[in-house]
Amino acid sequence: xxxEIIVLDLDGTLTNKDKIITPRTxxxxxxMQQMGKRVxxxxxxxxxxxxxxxxxxxxxSYGGYVLSYNGGMIIDWSTxxxxxxxxxxxxxxxKIIGLAEEHQVDILTYExxxxxxxxxxxxxxxxxxxxNSMEIRRIEGLKDYVNFPVPKYLMLExxxxxxxxxxxxxxxxxxxxSVYRSEPYFLEILPRGIDKAQSLERLLEVLGxxxxxxxxxxDGYNDLSMIQYAGLGVAMENAVLPVRQAAxxxxxxxxxxxxxxxxxxxxxx
Numbered sequence: 023x024x025x026e027i028i029v030l031d032l033d034g035t036l037t038n039k040d041k042i043i044t045p046r047t048x049x050x051x052x053x054m055q056q057m058g059k060r061v062x063x064x065x066x067x068x069x070x071x072x073x074x075x076x077x078x079x080x081x082x083s084y085g086g087y088v089l090s091y092n093g094g095m096i097i098d099w100s101t102x103x104x105x106x107x108x109x110x111x112x113x114x115x116x117k118i119i120g121l122a123e124e125h126q127v128d129i130l131t132y133e134x135x136x137x138x139x140x141x142x143x144x145x146x147x148x149x150x151x152x153x154n155s156m157e158i159r160r161i162e163g164l165k166d167y168v169n170f171p172v173p174k175y176l177m178l179e180x181x182x183x184x185x186x187x188x189x190x191x192x193x194x195x196x197x198x199x200s201v202y203r204s205e206p207y208f209l210e211i212l213p214r215g216i217d218k219a220q221s222l223e224r225l226l227e228v229l230g231x232x233x234x235x236x237x238x239x240x241d242g243y244n245d246l247s248m249i250q251y252a253g254l255g256v257a258m259e260n261a262v263l264p265v266r267q268a269a270x271x272x273x274x275x276x277x278x279x280x281x282x283x284x285x286x287x288x289x290x291x
Contacts, residue, residue: 054285089222106224119175238252257272260276
């Protein structure tokens with residue numbers, strides 16, 4: 023099978039523990055693009071948090087794409103055009119923020135290129151700010167302020183407690199929302215039907231490619247759907263167990279050039 027497109031999660035997959043792309047991995051990705059293959063970055067991060075990596079890999083010069091907000095937005099990096107976008111309905115904002123208050127967890131969302139929250143001092147909000155190079159703005163009365171559609175919310179708390187909150191939030195919101203933890207301390211709330219696999223299906227339609235031509239690589243629970251969907255689903259050695267079990271191939275860890283190993287084995291060979 024000739025693979026035409028590789029889809030990469032970022033944290034724990036494309037980047038190493040220092041959040042950088044190693045030289046061997048970058049070299050493999052650049053050579054692959056020079057062969058006419060496409061690279062897609064697929065992340066739960068906001069678009070701004072993906073931008074520096076997309077630019078480092080020169081996706082704009084090689085017809086690459088970015089899936090941000092876990093697939094809630096697809097951007098053609100060559101043109102800057104948003105190919106697909108799905109936001110949470112405005113009428114759900116109050117309920118979601120109210121659930122955070124009820125369960126005594128902090129919550130954040132996004133406006134433009136800023137993170138907005140009532141609790142900018144929260145250590146997990148600070149982490150989201152650092153990872154994505156986004157400013158945090160303190161909002162007094164978030165429930166009244168957010169009168170516009172947003173791509174997602176993040177509830178923030180230590181993992182043990184958030185694990186008890188997750189099923190309650192799922193039950194309260196019902197079937198029209200996608201609720202899952204992307205990290206032990208991040209509970210993500212997105213519109214229903216937003217996951218990496220469903221967005222990749224939309225992208226493949228745009229590109230006129232089949233899923234058999236796609237390699238998808240990831241390490242976390244939110245990568246499971248695309249690893250099961252892709253023609254070749256690849257788990258990192260450092261992936262969570264369900265992802266490793268679902269994968270067609272387990273590569274080396276993100277600290278050992280696992281992505282370069284995949285490209286050398288399945289695209290260059």
